[in-house]
Amino acid sequence: MKKNGKLSVMLRGILKENPVFVLLLGTCPTLATTTSVISALSMGLAAAAVLICSNIVISALRKIIPDSVRIPCYIVVIAGFVTVVQMVLHAYLPDIYAMLGVYLALIVVNCIILGRAEMFARENSVVDSALDGLGMGLGFTLALVLMAAVREVLGSGTFAGIELPVIKDYAVSILTMSPGGFFVFGCLIALVNRLTGGRAIKKKSFGCAGCPSAKLCGKISDGEEGAPCSKA
Amino acid sequence: MKDSIKSVVVLTAICLVISLGLAATNSVTAPLIEKASAQAAFAACFEVMDGATGFETVTVEGAPATVTEIYKETSGLGYAFKLTTKGYESGLVLMCGIGADGTITGTKVVSSNETPSIGGKVEGDDYKNQYVGKDSALAGVELISGATMTSSAYKSAMLDAFAAHALVSGGTLKYTDEQLAAAALPGAADPVKADLAAEALPDGVSTVFKTANGAGLVFKATSGDAALYIGMNFRGEIAGSATDGTELAVTEETLDTVSAANDTDAALLAAAKAAKAQFGAVYLAAAKAELLAVSDGAETIALAEADATFEPVTAVVPTKYDGDKNITAEVTHVFETETGRVYAVYAHGQYDGMVLFCGIDADGAITGTALYADNETPALSDKVHDAAYAEKYNGLTALDQNIIASGATVSSTAYSCAVRAALAAHAALEGGEEA
Numbered sequence: 026m027k028k029n030g031k032l033s034v035m036l037r038g039i040l041k042e043n044p045v046f047v048l049l050l051g052t053c054p055t056l057a058t059t060t061s062v063i064s065a066l067s068m069g070l071a072a073a074a075v076l077i078c079s080n081i082v083i084s085a086l087r088k089i090i091p092d093s094v095r096i097p098c099y100i101v102v103i104a105g106f107v108t109v110v111q112m113v114l115h116a117y118l119p120d121i122y123a124m125l126g127v128y129l130a131l132i133v134v135n136c137i138i139l140g141r142a143e144m145f146a147r148e149n150s151v152v153d154s155a156l157d158g159l160g161m162g163l164g165f166t167l168a169l170v171l172m173a174a175v176r177e178v179l180g181s182g183t184f185a186g187i188e189l190p191v192i193k194d195y196a197v198s199i200l201t202m203s204p205g206g207f208f209v210f211g212c213l214i215a216l217v218n219r220l221t222g223g224r225a226i227k228k229k230s231f232g233c234a235g236c237p238s239a240k241l242c243g244k245i246s247d248g249e250e251g252a253p254c255s256k257a
Numbered sequence: 258m259k260d261s262i263k264s265v266v267v268l269t270a271i272c273l274v275i276s277l278g279l280a281a282t283n284s285v286t287a288p289l290i291e292k293a294s295a296q297a298a299f300a301a302c303f304e305v306m307d308g309a310t311g312f313e314t315v316t317v318e319g320a321p322a323t324v325t326e327i328y329k330e331t332s333g334l335g336y337a338f339k340l341t342t343k344g345y346e347s348g349l350v351l352m353c354g355i356g357a358d359g360t361i362t363g364t365k366v367v368s369s370n371e372t373p374s375i376g377g378k379v380e381g382d383d384y385k386n387q388y389v390g391k392d393s394a395l396a397g398v399e400l401i402s403g404a405t406m407t408s409s410a411y412k413s414a415m416l417d418a419f420a421a422h423a424l425v426s427g428g429t430l431k432y433t434d435e436q437l438a439a440a441a442l443p444g445a446a447d448p449v450k451a452d453l454a455a456e457a458l459p460d461g462v463s464t465v466f467k468t469a470n471g472a473g474l475v476f477k478a479t480s481g482d483a484a485l486y487i488g489m490n491f492r493g494e495i496a497g498s499a500t501d502g503t504e505l506a507v508t509e510e511t512l513d514t515v516s517a518a519n520d521t522d523a524a525l526l527a528a529a530k531a532a533k534a535q536f537g538a539v540y541l542a543a544a545k546a547e548l549l550a551v552s553d554g555a556e557t558i559a560l561a562e563a564d565a566t567f568e569p570v571t572a573v574v575p576t577k578y579d580g581d582k583n584i585t586a587e588v589t590h591v592f593e594t595e596t597g598r599v600y601a602v603y604a605h606g607q608y609d610g611m612v613l614f615c616g617i618d619a620d621g622a623i624t625g626t627a628l629y630a631d632n633e634t635p636a637l638s639d640k641v642h643d644a645a646y647a648e649k650y651n652g653l654t655a656l657d658q659n660i661i662a663s664g665a666t667v668s669s670t671a672y673s674c675a676v677r678a679a680l681a682a683h684a685a686l687e688g689g690e691e692a
Contacts, residue, residue, distance in 0.1 A: 086271070094264040098271050105275035109282045116286035119293050 034153055038160030045168035046217040050136040054128050055169060056206045062185045065173035066166065067121045071114070071129060073162025075106045076138050080158035082106075083146040090147075099142045100133070107133045137165060168213075175209050176200045297367075302328050302337040305354035305363035309334055317425045321417040325350075327425055335362060336425060338418040344379075344407030346370040351411060353388075353418040364388045364415065376407030384408065393419040393433055400447070409446060413439070432501065438466040438475040441499040442488025444610075444632075445472040457542035459535040461528025467543055471612055471630015472496075474536075474543060478528030485525040491612045491630070492589050492603050493536040495529075537590050540601065544614070544629055548592055548599045551616035551625030555594035567685060570678040572659070574670045582607065582667045586675040588682040597624060598686070600679035606671030608632040613672060615679035621654045621687065626676055637665040641672050650676055 044050045051072070058068040082102050083090075090098045111129055114122040122129065132138065141161055146154040178184050180200030182193030199205040302312045312328040315336075320327065326339035335356040342349050348370045354362040366380045378384060378401050387398050395415060400408040416436050432440075438448035448466040451474070458465065459476070463484075466475040473490035483502035490496045495509040505522045507515060507529050517523035532539070537560045541548065548558055569587035576582055586604035593599075597618035604611040611631040616624040626647045631638050640646065640662040646669070649660050659673035 090267055090271075091260060091264045093260070094268045098268055101268070101271055101275055105279060108279055112279075112282050112286040112290075116289035116293070119290075 031153070031156055035156040035160035035163075038157065038162070038164040039167060040164070040217070041221055042161075043164045043168055043217060044137045044140075044161050045165060045172075046214050047221070048137075048140070049214075050140055051165060052210075054131065054135060055172065056203065056210065057128050058125065059169055059173040059176050059206065059209075060180070060201045061177050061183075062170060062173045063121075064124045065169040067125060068128060069162070069166025069169040071110050071125070072132050072135060072137065073159070073166055075103065075110055075132055076141060076162045076165075077155055077158035078106045079103045079138055080141060080146045080154040081151055083142045084149060084151045084154035087147045095147065096139075099139060103138050103142070104133045137161060172206075172209055172213060175213075176206065180205060299328070301339075301352040301365050301367045302330075302354070305337055305352050305365050306330060306334055306356070307362065309354075312337060315425065317421070320421040320424055323414055323417045324421040327421060329425075333357060336422055338421055339367065340414040340418060342410045342414045342417075344369070344371050344410040345376045349376075349407070349410060349414075351414050353415055355418060355422045359419075359422070360390050360392050361388045361415070364411075371407050375404050378404050379407050379411050384411075388415060393423075405446070412447075434464070434477065435466070437484070437486045437499045437501055438477070438488070441475050441486035441497050442468065442472050442490075443497050444470070445475070445488065446470040448475055451543050453539070453542045457539060459528065459531035459539065461524060462532055465539055465543060470632060471610060472632075474539065476529075476532040476539070478525050478532065480521045480524035480528070483521045483525065485529060487529050487532055489532070489536060490603075490610070491540070491601070493533070493540075495533065498529075540590060541592055544601075547627060547629050548601075548614055548616075549594070551614045551627050552594045552599050553596045553616065553618050553624040555596045558592050558594045558599065561591040561593045561598065567678065567682040570674045570681065572670055572674050574667050576667060584667070584671045584674050586611075586613075586671060586678040588678050591682065591686070598683065600682055601629075602675040602678050604671045604675045604678075606631065606633055606668045607637070611668075611671055611675065613675040613679075615650075615676055617679060617683045621680075621683060623650050623653050623676065623680075626650045626672075628672070631668075633665075633668045637668050640665040641668045646672075654680075656680060 038044065042048060045052070045055050054068055054072070058064045079099070079102050083099055086098070107130065110132075111122070114125075114129065141157060145157050149157070174184065178189065178192060179197055181198065182189050182196040197205070200209060299312055303309055309330045309332070311331040313331060315327050315329045317327060323340045323342045324338055325341045328337040328339070330336065335354060337352060337354045340351045340353060342351070346369075348368065350367040350369065352365045352367050354364070356362045364385050369376065369380070371377050371379070384401060388395070391398065393416065395412065398412060400412065413436065416433055420432050420436070434450070435448050439445050442448070445468040447469040449469075451465045451467045453465055461478050461480065462476045463479045464477040466477070468475075471491070473488060473496060476487045476489065478485045478487065484500070485503065485505055485507070486499040486501075487495060487507060488497045488499075495507060495512060498507045500506065503522055503525065505515070505517070505525055507526070512529060512533065515526065517526045541558065541560050545558065549555060552558070567588040569585050572584040574582045574584060584605060586602050588600050589603045590601040591598055592601070594616075597616060599614055599616045602613045602615060604613060609632065611633065612629040613626060614629055615626045618624050628638070628642055633641075643662075646660075646662050650656070656673060656677050659670050661673075662669040
């Protein structure tokens, strides 16, 4: 049972709670680096490395870090790891470093990493956090590579730089630009929604009092608490 | 209290540990990054010199500050120079190859922080290829309009490469005339030799340079091998100096008090004094065509004898973003023609250095006005350079209200103030003569 638990922690990040297509986190690097498969793969792996390392450290320190300064502490840890990844890539893989450009530094503010630190790492054990980081990182990488495959093959007729003979002549170049990127993104979200039966994330229920549209919605009149909102 | 102490301690401790980790990683990766970037730089060397087989770094004393590396091509094809300068942003790194015959074999931008669509244009083939085959005079190289700062930084970096080339191929550091003229006059852009007759030049002055932005005139005084470049603004004041082969320096304040160390310096100093005394005459010679253009079809023009100083005209223009702009305009020189007079006025509009010529005939009516030089924002100064705008002043004998060009309030107010200064000067001179 325990093993299943650990495995499910990891697998969750790949489909059911995929950070890109279900949780909708890290959209900026998703759209920016998915014009080519190589750059998507590099970005995914770099972010995954940072995610695993920061999850481990934050989970290890979770009892020591006081609640009031937890965000600065998390950011320092995450930024430290991102800088290490930057320096290592610059020294050993300068081509990839040049390809990722500013988005490498932007991993610091990637919502997936801070989000997982907040939601998971600070309440779970080091092993669980590492597995969660691994799962989310893998999910992120797979999502990026999938999107890049679509955009690169259909948009520029190449795959990982290798030219594809027939498709190249019919390439829809708008897919390599922003509007195409959003379109592919939307299609993939819809696809994942279908595959998970639309039940990936438990819908939260909350009372009408907390809802910003309380006044516009016709469900309650003044003073009523109202039933849990089904519009969530 | 305990809680906040704990917060501070934990956060500080985490920061320290992370910093140590980063320092450790850096000590491992920094040398590798350094090496890779040096490799990339050598790659640029090959790109600027066709047929090169290898490069080695050489060092030489006294190269210009912008030259950061000098590479000698191993089979004797020439040298490549790595230059670091500042265009719009700092960090403009360029590579220039100079062949054995002293002409440029190629230029390239190694890295830059310029805005891609503006300063980045210098990376385009059109601009780079202009330099190929040119010698140190860089004749015919055109700056990119709209990207002046970047392209003129590029050009002066190339001149520095030539200076370093002279040094490293066994000669002495030789700056060109134009480089020294630019150094003598702060703010000068692209000085070029003015085409003046030898009689027009003061004794001891061999050349006069005009600048593209009207910062002033530069006088080159020579004595033997030494040269003194005196930069003067259009008020006739010395703005700076530069030297070649001597240590003499002159400023507006020290011109009369500085002592000459030897005969050469004495000759140069005398030439500087002559330049200042005869500035008006040289101004006339340099700007003759423009001065005649605002007078009523006159053909001859001479510096007026009048030694009067005139009251400056001032105004205050409130602006939307820059606060109040204080405009001043004063007549600096008066020239006489057979039909009347032309007044040269020096004004401060948006920026200092607006030079306006105003022609007034014997009846006291304006015959023409024109801007000779200015440092205003180009798009705005176009509005007051416009002939249709200038025409509004023609025929007026007095100016009660400023004539504003919409969108260029400050510049056109300065223009009007300058005209008013000319009218006032004219009235003063006429009044004096009658009396």
